[in-house]
Every structure is written in C-alpha cells, then in structure tokens.
Amino acid sequence: QVQLVQSGAEVKKPGASVKVSCKASGYTFTGYYLHWVRQAPGQGLEWMGWINPNSGDTNSAQKFQGRITLTRDTSISTAYMELSRLRSDDTAVYFCATGEPPNDWGRGTLVTVSS
Amino acid sequence: QSVLTQPPSVSATPGQKVTISCSGSSSNIGNNYVSWYQQFPGTAPKLLISDNNKRPSGIPDRFSGSKSGTSATLGITGLQTGDEAEYYCGTWDSSLSAVVFGGGTKLTVL
Numbered sequence: 001q002v003q004l005v006q007s008g009a010e011v012k013k014p015g016a017s018v019k020v021s022c023k024a025s026g027y028t029f030t031g032y033y034l035h036w037v038r039q040a041p042g043q044g045l046e047w048m049g050w051i052n053p054n055s056g057d058t059n060s061a062q063k064f065q066g067r068i069t070l071t072r073d074t075s076i077s078t079a080y081m082e083l084s085r086l087r088s089d090d091t092a093v094y095f096c097a098t099g100e101p102p103n104d105w106g107r108g109t110l111v112t113v114s115s
Numbered sequence: 116q117s118v119l120t121q122p123p124s125v126s127a128t129p130g131q132k133v134t135i136s137c138s139g140s141s142s143n144i145g146n147n148y149v150s151w152y153q154q155f156p157g158t159a160p161k162l163l164i165s166d167n168n169k170r171p172s173g174i175p176d177r178f179s180g181s182k183s184g185t186s187a188t189l190g191i192t193g194l195q196t197g198d199e200a201e202y203y204c205g206t207w208d209s210s211l212s213a214v215v216f217g218g219g220t221k222l223t224v225l
Contacts, residue, residue: 035214037160044117045152045160045203047214061213095159101150101205101214103171105159 002026004096004106011112017084020109022096027104029077030054035102036070036081038092048094051079086113118143119204121217127194128225135189135220137204143215147207149187151180154201154219163202164189191222199224 007021022034036048049060051070058070069082079096093108120138127133137149149167152160162171164180167187179190187204204217 037214044219045154045205045216047205047216050214059212062211097159099162101148101162101165102160103162103165105161107159 002098002104004098004104006094006096006106006109009110009112011114012086014087014113014115016086016113017082018086018111019080019082020094020096020111022079022081022106024077024079024098027098029072030074032098033100034072034079035097036068037095037097037102039095039108040089040092043092046092048081053079083111086111088113117218118208118211118215119206119217121202121204121220123218124221124223126223126225129194129196131194132190132192133194133222134191135202135204135222137187137189137217139185139187139206139215141185142210143185143206143208144182144187145185146209149180149182149204149206151178151187151189152203152205153198154203156201160203194224196224198222 003025005023010018030053033050035050051058053072060068067084072079091113095108097105151164153163154160163178167182168180177192181188201219203219208215
C-alpha cells in the first residue's frame with residue numbers, strides 16, 4: 001500500500017531554514033506529483049507547491065516563492081521541502097501528499113518556529 | 116482569507132442528511148474538478164470525493180459530491196457521530212496556478 005513517511009518534528013529559530021523529507025513506498029514514485037500542504041495550529045489547509053518527481057519540475061504558491069525549494073531523490077524515492085527565512089507564523093504541520101488530487105498523505109511534520 | 120468559501124460550521128442529528136457548500140469562481144471551481152477532504156484532529160486529511168463526484172475505493176456511498184457553476188456541495192446522509200470532523204473542499208485555480216482550499220467546515224453531529 002502507498003506510504004509516505006515524513007521526517008520528525010523540528011524546532012527552529014526565526015530566520016533559519018528547515019528541510020522536511022517525505023519517503024514514498026508502495027507505488028511508482030515518479031508516476032505522480034508530490035504535493036506539500038501545511039496547516040497552522042487551529043487553521044485550515046494551505047497548499048505550498050508540488051514537484052513532478054519524474055522531471056523535477058516544480059510549482060509553488062506565490063506566497064512561498066523565493067523561500068521554498070522542492071527537490072527529490074529518485075534513487076531513494078524521497079521528496080524534500082525546504083523553507084527558508086522562517087518566521088513565527090511558519091509554525092505548522094507540514095504534509096506531503098501524492099496523487100491528483102492528493103489522495104495519499106503523510107502523517108505530517110510539526111515545525112515550530114520560536115526564539 | 117480562503118479563495119474558496121465554506122460555512123465555518125454545520126450541525127445535524129444522527130441519521131439526518133447534511134450538506135456543506137463550497138463557493139468559488141470561474142478560475143477555480145467553474146472550470147476545474149473539485150475534491151473534498153475529511154480531517155479528524157491530529158490526523159492527515161482523507162480524500163472523500165474527487166473529480167466533483169467520484170468516491171475513492173472504501174468511501175461509503177453516504178458521501179456524495181456535486182458541482183454547479185462556481186459552487187460545489189458535499190452531501191452526507193445517515194449521519195453518524197463518527198462523521199464529526201472538519202471538511203475541506205479543494206480545486207485547482209487556473210489564475211493563481213495553485214491548488215486552493217476552502218477554509219474548512221466543522222461538522223457537529225448532535
């Protein structure tokens with residue numbers, strides 16, 4: 001079955017960067033877009049961007065452009081989301097999800113930004 | 116402020132039917148497929164409806180989706196206390212070149 005295993009919780013200081021990983025199994029990694037969606041505490045879902053694991057092409061929400069880097073390593077079926085210049089309002093659970101529309105989701109990675 | 120508009124909350128009693136609306140525009144709902152997600156606290160969203168009205172394998176037929184113009188609706192019949200959750204609509208926005216979600220609707224089964 002499809003599994004997306006995300007890296008563990010992170011605590012970062014404002015201005016730092018965070019890199020979250022998402023290891024896929026149970027399907028052809030290069031066959032489906034991989035999305036990143038975040039959810040701030042008590043808030044709704046916010047789409048951040050996607051990567052085409054086959055080509056490496058990416059698309060991100062305008063809000064994050066310049067701060068987000070989406071990459072993948074096909075040799076280990078893993079996608080990465082790096083967010084730079086972190087602020088306190090970047091505190092959220094970050095999900096990876098695959099499918100079109102996103103059907104299978106990781107369990108989320110809590111990123112806390114605090115001084 | 117979300118691009119798609121959902122009511123913040125709806126409520127109904129067990130066994131009843133409830134509908135959740137999702138309003139958008141021609142750049143999103145009007146010209147793209149709508150999906151619906153169910154989310155319980157502390158868990159990842161679960162896809163309930165794709166392509167406006169298609170249920171993935173394993174989703175009971177108590178859940179249904181429809182779309183008309185720039186609005187979409189999620190229907191849930193035979194409500195159960197286990198349906199208490201947050202529900203989100205989502206779609207592609209051609210103007211923003213982005214996936215957009217509604218703000219979420221909290222369903223309370225009284």
